Amino acid sequence: ELPSQHEVLSGVNKFLTTFNTILPLFDPQRLLSRVNTWYERPHQRDTSTWAAINVVLSLAYRHIPDEEKPPKYSTLYFMNMAQSVLNDIMLGDSNLLDVQTIVGMVVLLQATSDLKPASALIPIALRLAHGLRLHTRSNSEHLSAPETLERDRVFWIAYILDRDISMRTKLPPIQSQNDISIDWPSATPADGADDWLARIPFEFSPSAITQSGNANLQRAFGVLYSSHLTCRSVVCKAHAMEAQWIPSLQDFGRKAVEQGAVTAPRLPVGWHKLVHESRGYIELFIAIDHKDPAFIWMTACTYISAAVCLTANSLFIPWHTKAETDDQLINPAFSFLDDMILQAPLPQLKRLRHSWDELLRNSREMSFRNAVQNLDWLEATCS
DSSP states (O other): OOOOHHHHHHHHHHHHHTHHHHSOOSOHHHHHHHHHHHHHOGGGOOHHHHHHHHHHHHHHHTTSOGGGSOTTOOHHHHHHHHHTTHHHHHHSOOOHHHHHHHHHHHHHHHTSSOOHHHHHHHHHHHHHHHHTTTTSSTTOTTSOHHHHHHHHHHHHHHHHHHHHHHHHHTOOOSSOGGGOOSOOSOOOSOSOHHHHHHTSOGGGSHHHHHHHOOHHHHHHHHHHHHHHHHHHHHHTTOOTTOTTHHHHHHHHHHHHHHHSOOOOOOOOTTHHHHHHHHHHHHHHHHHOOOOOHHHHHHHHHHHHHHHHHHHHHHHHOTTOTTHHHHHHHHHHHHHHHHHHHHHOOOHHHHHHHHHHHHHHHHHHHHHHHHHHHHHHHHHHHHO
C-alpha cells in the first residue's frame, strides 16, 4: 500500500521542486492529477500509476534528510515496490508513464556501485520509447504542444542516461543517432568540451554554485561537472580507472626517485586544462555539504581521479607554484577513499589506494628534493 494521500503529495511536491526542476521527467500537472486520481477514484487504479508513484517517491526521498523521513519509508523501500511490478510493466501495453517509470529506475540504479542493473534497464526503457515512437515525429501531429514537450523530454533524458552509462561502463550505447528524427537540442555550441564550458553562464559556474547555498543546484551541478571532468580525463587517458594510466605514473615516479632526475614525460593533450578543472571540481565537491549516497557513487570516482591528477602533476612538475595548495586538496580526497573502502571494500578501490599511496610518497619526495635544491641555490647565491 502507498502512504496516505497527504504524505504522497508531500513527497511528489518535493520531487517536483528538486529532481524534476533539473531533469523534467514528468509534467507536474499531469503527475499531480494522476496522484489525486489514484486516491479519489480507487476503481481507476492501475499498475503503471502505482509503479510511477513509487519511483517518484524514491527519487524524492533522496532529497529528504534522514531525520525528516518516516521510519517506515526510504528510497530503497519505494524502489523495491516499483521493481516488484517491473515484469507487468514490460509485458503489458506500454504507455509514456511506463517509460518514465523505467527511466526513473535507471536514474536510481545509476547512482550505485554496480552499474549492471542500470545497464540492463536502459535498453528496456529505450525499446519501450521506440514502441511509442518517442524518437520520431511520426504519429505525433495530433498531440498538444505540452504533450509533445513531455514526450521529447522523456526521450532525451533516456538518451542522456544511455550515453552516460556507456561512458562509465565503456560499452556501446543503445540508441543510434541515425534513428532519431525529432528535433535535436540546440547545435550551439558545437560538440566540444571547451566550447560547452565557455558558454556556461557565470551564475552556473562552480564558484557561483558553491556560494549559492542552494542544495538542489549544488547536487545537480556537482553531478554535471563530474560528468564533464570524466569526459575530459577519459579523452586525456588520464582517469584513475584507466588501465595504463596508474601503472605508467608508478613507473615514472620510481625512476624519478631512484635516478634523482628524469626527463618529464610527454603530457597528455589538454593536460593543463585537466589539472585546472580538477582543482575546480575538488573545491566544488568539498563545498557541497549534503552528499547523499547516490550523489557520492555518481561523483566520487571523478573526485578521486581529480586528486590523482593533481598528484601526477606534482610528480611531473615538482617545482610548480601550486604544489602546497594542491596538497591541501589531495589529502581530504585520500581520506575520502579510505572511508569509501571501509563502506565498500571493493578490490579496485584497494588497488587504487595502494598505487596512489606510492604516487603520493614519490611526488612528495620529489617536491622535497626540489625545495632543498632551491634552498642550496639560494644560500650559494647569497654567500
